[in-house]
Amino acid sequence: MKLVHSEPLATVAPVFAGEAAAAAPRPAVPAHRIRSDEEAIDVAEKLAVRFAEEAGERDRERRLPIEELDLFSQSGLWGITVPKAYGGAQVSQATLAKVFAILAAADASIAQIPQNHFEIVDVIRSTGSEAQKRELFGAILSGLRLGNAFSEFHGKNVETFETRIVKTSAGYSVSGRKFYSTGALFAHLVPIVALDEDNHVVVAIADRESKGLTVVNDWSAFGQRTTASGTVTLDNVHIPTERVLPAHIVYEQQSAVGPQSQLIHAAIDAGIGRGAIALAIDFVRTKARPWIDSGREHAHEDPYTIAAIGDLKIRLHAAEALLERAGRQLDATIAETTEETIALAKIAVAEAKVLSTDIAILAANKLFELAGTRSTLGRHNLDRIWRDARTHTLHDPVRWKYHAIGQFYLNGVKPPLHSWI
Template sequence: MTSLAAPARVIASADEALSAATELAGRFAAGATARDRDRRLPFAEIDELSASGLLAATVPARFGGADLPPSILAEVVRRLAAADPSIAQIPHSHFVYLNVLRFGGTEEQQARYFAGVLAGGRIANAQSERGGRTVADVATTLAPGADGALRLDGEKFYCTGSLFADTLAVLARSTDAPGADGGEQVIAFVPADAPGVTVVDDWNGMGQRTTGSGTVRFDCVLVAPDAVVPRSPALSEPTGYGAFAQLLHVAIDAGIARGALDAAAEFVRTKSRPWFEAGVDRADADPLVIQRFGELTVTVRAAEAALQAAGHAVDTVFDGPGTESAQEASLAVATAKVLADRAATEVSSALFEVSGTRSAGEDLDLHRFWRDARTHTLHDPVRFKVWHLGRNTLQGAAPPLHGVL
């Protein structure tokens, strides 16, 4: 929950946002290993992130925010992820659901929730569920309740950031509104401390250990009708909603790759011993090690370049939504996601290859980069992104508007 000692700073420009991200990344990196190793949840660090004003960076200008473009936010997330991938992932859904408000909220809803975010408020997702045939199935219901309120019932898991949030954005089916599969999909914005809400700290993934991605239960939770936003405006039109969400995942993977590369370079410079056959005095003078670092650098820089290109493509959609620009944004982001996925997993594994036996010490926790990469890259399978890219090239097929491409 937000516990700021003073009002959050209001970011006014891209330069301010990037400067704040760099400053915070430097501080967060210092404790990242200990937090991961001991699974110490970053409550103080998330308060710092709130106080910095970065969580309000995308609030529209007419509501007092900087309305920074997606490309700038992606770079902010990338810098944070290079320092601590868990911290970078915690606000992912926060930014995604601000877009739900942007595309589908009423003027009053936007004014209310954007004001809360400008003051340092945090939103987390309660979206995914167990037990359905696919991840897209939603059993949580929002039904008519007492005294004009609505009643929310269901259970969610993978609720990233829920332990740190003031508000939970809950994906549910409105039994009052007709639609496919039992009702229209809506987002209910529910206070995290509302009666009937239980947030459980049960996330046990091998990586991204401190994201607070546990279970949330909703038992007869009363929701005001003006706290409900339809999901369809974000998905039924070429808004760039899905490309934006995926762009931030790309930024996390690219950040992990850069963080792993930097950690490997530092280890080789300061701790590794050269292989005796290399005929050199220092590990960083071994020509084969240098060659491998060159290859890894190409991989990381390619992912970063693809992230930047994809960010500009998403900017174009947000500047002026249109079918053609939205399709190009989805394809650009899909390309970047494939490259960043490969970079994060390859470089975090190659860290040990170039660093040598000493780097495998449990106390060093260098395997956190690989565990974080392997865990985070499971979020959306890149094989389907490759498939959509292939269909577009061969058949001219347009990418779908389902929100995850």
């Protein structure tokens, strides 16, 4: 496919830090429909070239990637996991991980924005009625983007929710306050995690322009700066009955939704590592000077630099191999979902997450060590790679991955029920 819109999408006013954001306009034309795994990877590779062009400038200015996201969702990539029965490509989880890694190597912020969109696609597939699947999958394939109003800032832990959904004469009403709301500012539909009157977790999908739903651009982290992962406030937001999903089916019981979400995080980290290594190689070959004791004319002839690049590539390829292995295990788990196959998927993804975290942080550090002091100059803005790596790898601490993996292999203990392993 060509990476252009057949008709221009409506423009969006810039959103500055701390401001409430207007809803994104809905696409004027339907999104492209991707048909195969191969096409998904091809489209991702073409988009990655485009996204890399101004990634540094967007980070420096905290300029939100509005135009890029329109191109991204219109490309059809946001619909690639929709089941074939509903018109989607239903790509493998291994392919999905490759797509995210390709995009994260170009711009990790853009790659992270749809992560929760894909989690909700899985929730719809696993818990939605036929009517809900037809409506929501159709909306996604047309180019609508799902956001995220899941996490809360002040709870005891990530599973503590204060947001409530109550029955009304016209459907449901949701009130609460969310943070880490990656994707909500750019979304057309905002899935909200809330507790019902029986304290069960549900996902209520609100129209982005709903009265009482406010998205504030107050994300101030030093990394992943253009994800707009800030605040969503919900003040008696109306939710139609047909937009409420019984998510407790997958969140309060063993399911593949958790490891599917974790796989994308691991893929983003692997992509950051891949991008950092590519930037290191380019800088060493084109800008860096050889160290005086090397006796070489060019930095890329330094034997220690050569060995370091070799080490990074080995570690990257190991992370990518575990990522693909995890994706294949997830595909098998989705095809035959049992407690045993879910445990295998969680452990496989945890193993991939350990190595992808390691390579993201190591490669981001080595980028500067091998490229030298001039790589720290502001005009290069290479510190964004380390900042992105350090920020994104804080998702779901790896120290607990080691524990879960050891418990599984040593003591036969299955991973925890929750979605963060």
